[in-house]
Amino acid sequence: MSGACKLLTNKRITVYVTGGIAVYKAADLVRKLIKAGADVKVAMTASAQEFVTPLTFQVLSKHDVSTDTFNEREAQFVNHIHLADWTELAIVAPATANVIAKMANGIADDFVSTALLATTAPKLIVPAMNQHMLENPATVRNLASLKEYGYEVMEPATGFLAEGYEGKGRMPEPDQIVEAAQHFLVQQTKDLPLKGKSVIITAGGTKERIDPVRFITNDSSGKMGYSLAKAARNLGAQVTLISTTNQLPIPFGVAFVPVQSAAEMEKAVFAKFNDSDIVIMAAAVSDYRPKTEAAYKIKKTNEDLTLILEKTTDILARLGKEKKHQFLIGFAAETNDVETYAKDKLARKNANMIVANDVSQANAGFNKDTNEVIIYQPQLDPIHISVRSKDAVAEEILHAAINTLNL
Ligand SMILES: Cc1cc2nc3c(=O)[nH]c(=O)nc-3n(C[C@H](O)[C@H](O)[C@H](O)COP(=O)(O)O)c2cc1C
Structure with a gap:
């Protein structure tokens, strides 16, 4: 009973990091999830690695970071399926317009999108992008599809964007994402x-x-x-x-x-x-x-x-x-x-x-x-x-x- 509050303790969480400027905040998110007791693994897209190297996430998570579908280092299992099955909660943060579009349409053309298509774990999506990308009818439709699939989509924050003007599309702060993850897990736990x-x-x-x-x-x-x-x-x-x-x-x-x-x-x-x-x-x-x-x-x-x-x-x-x-x-x-x-x-x-x-x-x-x-x-x-x-x-x-x- 005393562990019931500690929803994240020993929870197996995969953070999928995609290529937005908010990647730097994802490092802090991983740290905060671990502090809350979770066992965290990270997968990154090629674009995400343009912003931060996998080494940062490897050191923080104390796990190898998955980046390449065909880098099959262990013969006994297929890496992306193994990670997908291991995961109890998938968090996509930051989620680019691109990965959202792929998830909405079942596209699996790199490690992140393939593992996300393969995982049956609950999914928390944290969109972060320029306001005009967010408001584009294609993104609006894709986000609506993700909600329809039962994924939890966090509302992007409003504030100073990397483009140098105020607008909606900022990634919420890591503390808020941890909060949202807890709330999402409460909804999933009977x-x-x-x-x-x-x-x-x-x-x-x-x-x-x-x-x-x-x-x-x-x-x-x-x-x-x-x-x-x-x-x-x-x-x-x-x-x-x-x-x-x-x-x-x-x-x-x-x-x-x-x-x-x-x-x-x-x-x-x-x-x-x-x-x-x-x-x-x-x-x-x-x-x-x-x-x-x-x-x-x-x-x-x-x-x-x-x-x-x-x-x-x-x-x-x-x-x-x-x-x-x-x-x-x-x-x-x-x-x-x-x-x-x-x-x-x-x-x-x-x-x-x-x-x-x-x-x-x-x-x-x-x-x-x-x-x-x-x-x-x-x-x-x-x-x-x-x-x-x-x-x-x-x-x-x-x-x-x-x-x-x-x-
Ligand atoms: C400096 C810079 C910042 C970017 N920031 C974002 C962003 O915040 N959100 C987004 O959706 N795309 C952003 N992009 C574009 C994506 O990186 C691009 O669409 C890429 O194809 C996404 O790949 P991925 O979804 O596989 O990570 C940015 C690109 C650059 C060069």
Whole structure:
């Protein structure tokens, strides 16, 4: 079970590299896939080798790089079929207009196109080309054909093209391709514990407006919530991420709802609550907001300025009151007496789990990339999760919930 989040661990992935200027990014993609635990092999077209030599990919992947259909070094098998059969996920990145056309039409005239025609593995295509090539009706038709065949086609990014002007056609960043690969594998994998489950996750500190240019907020970065969204997605859930921040990349395959204030967050959570199975309140919701929001910027006039604050709705408590079948997870960010506050919160809010962290610790809490938490559940022993990345903490929290829910 604990490996279920780690979709790429030991996954046999072949990256097919074709001849676009974005080949340099494919080297980083290979590195990131390996870092995520995958066993990666690379095949390159002749054009791709005009940009980067196979040696780069050989060193990164620690495998020979396949380039030539007729370079049959091992007598016991045919190289391109052997690679095609070995592959559990094929990623074509960057995918040129040319290789897309070949794949759409079943052409097999070099190692890459022949192995791609021979492999039955799921295929993730990452087009990268000049905007006019992308918009050419032939390319549009070819990409539509690939989608029809069941291949996953990533949307090219918009930005500064190698031709020296802004346009659509850039290869997405390697991190996004790894994300897309994970999401694609989730769709292909049937027996994930959260398959068919709907999970709501809130993230970030709410912003309570004082006037059009000022607000009250807190130090929450939203990182824990985003890690939870990725982990829940990787476990097969349909995730809705309700977030106050737009600073972090939105996890691939997650429904994103941007909000600002506690009141907006409450509305967004309750719009989905009835149809949800698990709700994780990882956001730092402001306890108070200005009683009135000034319509215009408040001017500097008096020596003192008094702001009257009123309580916001306690979203977790309201969820606890209204919950039916839902499994409710809250967070307790404390600076002292963590255990007492967390246990009290568990009972008072009618939650199924409280994840407590001591935000005064150097390696835990707001804005950090790591966290250390203790998971409290009614009638169960606390679970201590020692310091690790927020992604890894998120996986542990979800595994604890899955265990309790017996999924
Ligand atoms: C400098 C340069 C950059 C290129 N960039 C791209 C590109 O980004 N996308 C693309 O589809 N073709 C690009 N091409 C054209 C392809 O390299 C060409 O169509 C080639 O035949 C593709 O071969 P392959 O698909 O076998 O790799 C580029 C060519 C050059 C000379």
